[in-house]
Amino acid sequence: MEWLTGGEALVKALYREGVRVVFGVPGVQLYGALVALRDEPGIRFITTRHEQATSYMADGYARAGGDFGTALVVPGPGLLNAAAGLSTAYAASSPVLMIAGQIPKAGIGKNVGMLHEVNDQLAAIAPVTKWRRRVLEVEDVPVAVRDAVYQLRSGRPRPVEIELPPDTLEGEGEVEVVAPLRPSRLAAPAADVARAVALLVAAERPVLYAGGGVHAAGAHDALAAVAHHLQAGVVQSSEGKGAVSDRSDLSLGAGLWRGSPLRQHLDAADVVLVVGSRLAVASLQPAQQVIQIDADAEEIGRNHARTLGLVGDARATLELLLDTLRSSSPPRADASAGRRAVVAVAAAHDDTEPQSSILRSLRAGTPDDTILIAGMTQVGYYSRMFWPVYQPRTYLTSSYSGNLGFEYPTALGAKVARPDRPTVAVVGDGGFLYNAQELATAVQYGINVVAVVFNDNAYGNVARDLDEAYGGSYGADLHNPDFVRLAEAYGAVGMRAERPTDVGELVAAALDLNRPVLVEVPVGRMPRPSFSPMPTAPEKYQRQPPSAGCGGHSSAHQLGPAGGPVHHVSERPDRPATHQAPDA
Ligand SMILES: Cc1ncc(C[n+]2csc(CCOP(=O)(O)OP(=O)(O)O)c2C)c(N)n1
Numbered sequence: 001m002e003w004l005t006g007g008e009a010l011v012k013a014l015y016r017e018g019v020r021v022v023f024g025v026p027g028v029q030l031y032g033a034l035v036a037l038r039d040e041p042g043i044r045f046i047t048t049r050h051e052q053a054t055s056y057m058a059d060g061y062a063r064a065g066g067d068f069g070t071a072l073v074v075p076g077p078g079l080l081n082a083a084a085g086l087s088t089a090y091a092a093s094s095p096v097l098m099i100a101g102q103i104p105k106a107g108i109g110k111n112v113g114m115l116h117e118v119n120d121q122l123a124a125i126a127p128v129t130k131w132r133r134r135v136l137e138v139e140d141v142p143v144a145v146r147d148a149v150y151q152l153r154s155g156r157p158r159p160v161e162i163e164l165p166p167d168t169l170e171g172e173g174e175v176e177v178v179a180p181l182r183p184s185r186l187a188a189p190a191a192d193v194a195r196a197v198a199l200l201v202a203a204e205r206p207v208l209y210a211g212g213g214v215h216a217a218g219a220h221d222a223l224a225a226v227a228h229h230l231q232a233g234v235v236q237s238s239e240g241k242g243a244v245s246d247r248s249d250l251s252l253g254a255g256l257w258r259g260s261p262l263r264q265h266l267d268a269a270d271v272v273l274v275v276g277s278r279l280a281v282a283s284l285q286p287a288q289q290v291i292q293i294d295a296d297a298e299e300i301g302r303n304h305a306r307t308l309g310l311v312g313d314a315r316a317t318l319e320l321l322l323d324t325l326r327s328s329s330p331p332r333a334d335a336s337a338g339r340r341a342v343v344a345v346a347a348a349h350d351d352t353e354p355q356s357s358i359l360r361s362l363r364a365g366t367p368d369d370t371i372l373i374a375g376m377t378q379v380g381y382y383s384r385m386f387w388p389v390y391q392p393r394t395y396l397t398s399s400y401s402g403n404l405g406f407e408y409p410t411a412l413g414a415k416v417a418r419p420d421r422p423t424v425a426v427v428g429d430g431g432f433l434y435n436a437q438e439l440a441t442a443v444q445y446g447i448n449v450v451a452v453v454f455n456d457n458a459y460g461n462v463a464r465d466l467d468e469a470y471g472g473s474y475g476a477d478l479h480n481p482d483f484v485r486l487a488e489a490y491g492a493v494g495m496r497a498e499r500p501t502d503v504g505e506l507v508a509a510a511l512d513l514n515r516p517v518l519v520e521v522p523v524g525r526m527p528r529p530s531f532s533p534m535p536t537a538p539e540k541y542q543r544q545p546p547s548a549g550c551g552g553h554s555s556a557h558q559l560g561p562a563g564g565p566v567h568h569v570s571e572r573p574d575r576p577a578t579h580q581a582p583d584a
Pocket residue numbers: 376377378379402403404405427428429430431432454456458459460461462563583584
């Protein structure tokens with residue numbers, strides 16, 4: 001037992017749980033925590049310029065680094081400012097510990113109008129957190145931290161929040177800084193695994209489908225071993241990219257747009273082993289047998305009826321499945337030639353310009369272990385299909401949350417977690433100005449991210465949709481600063497590409513500088529890739545027929561999971577077009 005303030009108890013508990021970095025914006029309700037952080041040399045506090053960046057950075061830190069990320073914000077508007085990042089972390093199943101202030105204890109729930117009061121802020125953030133707790137007594141602080149971290153490390157990783165009033169943070173008491181709980185990451189029940197193995201052994205054309213849960217569980221090696229034993233290729237969702245290296249012949253890539261070679265290959269499967277994905281966009285056929293490994297029992301069968309659920313940790317479950325598989329059947333004969341053929345035919349569709357050449361240039365200019373933040377911009381959307389990923393946790397999206405603006409701060413958080421890895425944010429002019437002020441944070445703390453800003457002076461995606469489908473753009477033109485001078489004004493390095501395809505060379509040079517760099521790439525409007533369906537406007541707005549080369553997609557408003565112009569949507573009328581978010 002120690003005699004501590006609530007703030008000291010908080011910081012000691014955080015340290016004991018392994019927290020070494022906190023992203024935050026201070027304020028009066030947080031002074032008790034802030035001074036305790038000041039006096040704890042083992043934790044780095046990174047002050048951002050807007051609360052939005054605290055949660056985005058914590059998310060990037062978590063997903064790139066593999067441990068949870070921690071943020072600290074004032075109550076009310078501070079927490080609400082940070083909610084967009086929680087939304088992304090929630091969608092991407094990313095473990096973020098949000099620590100929020102509160103108004104003084106006596107005022108909570110009275111709605112009298114105290115500074116930063118948002119009455120019932122627990123309810124305000126409930127939809128973007130998996131667990132929340134208000135802590136009122138100093139003595140309860142360490143247990144709250146322990147329980148919050150237990151939530152982050154057990155089951156499905158998603159954001160959690162604890163909130164503490166200023167009088168709790170500044171009050172004193174006898175406190176025990178309790179030991180962390182180490183949740184055991186259990187495999188699914190052996191009987192279920194045995195049933196799954198029987199299905200897989202009997203399968204004629206098994207395919208694996210990897211989602212973000214593979215990264216969350218660190219299930220990469222077990223996944224590859226199962227795929228190898230079965231000689232089954234691994235299809236990846238955007239979140240699952242990197243589950244298997246795209247240098248491996250086991251990877252079939254992520255190009256699941258309608259009619260794609262990969263889609264045909266997946267359609268031909270009789271059994272699909274799904275790991276850590278809710279199958280929001282896979283659109284499997286009703287007759288296909290799915291085996292779904294997921295830490296979250298609620299995800300089992302959510303998007304596909306014929307599902308055998310294996311509820312458990314993906315890594316532990318795949319390891320058990322592998323053992324059972326190896327003892328029930330010999331490895332299958334090499335089928336790599338067939339997989340290579342699928343990949344080759346898919347690669348031939350990588351032909352939309354300038355996106356294709358830009359991505360090739362960028363990939364050539366970035367080492368294999370580069371972390372790419374795939375932004376809500378044309379090149380970002382295109383990367384979901386065609387950016388090869390070679391290492392786990394090196395490709396981050398905003399998942400189905402689809403947040404514009406997440407790109408740069410998420411990249412900064414990733415770089416804080418992995419300073420050894422080149423980190424590149426692919427972002428549009430629109431998205432960059434959501435968080436351009438974090439250039440100051442990058443310079444202040446030496447977070448050497450390269451932001452590649454594709455500048456078309458527009459919310460280009462919106463402009464194109466409205467022009468092509470709704471009879472004319474509106475509200476999508478942007479006036480921008482001089483990006484090179486903007487970067488320089490912050491003390492970062494600014495570069496401008498003469499031609500879009502110079503981007504790879506510039507980024508390589510930028511990475512060599514090992515400084516915060518902004519590379520502006522002036523671009524024009526980019527064509528809609530053939531795999532990306534056009535939204536269908538009400539008839540009265542369709543003054544012109546959809547322009548040619550748009551893939552001929554029709555009917556329903558077919559949109560992607562992450563809010564980009566998307567991909568892998570239902571291609572048959574008999575399949576419901578669910579989980580589709582707007583293009584823009
Ligand atoms: C938080 C949020 N607000 C709005 C949108 C809608 N939206 C999607 S793409 C887009 C335009 C993006 O513009 P930019 O970053 O310049 O990329 P571009 O489409 O021009 O390549 C908008 C406004 C969104 N996805 N997220």
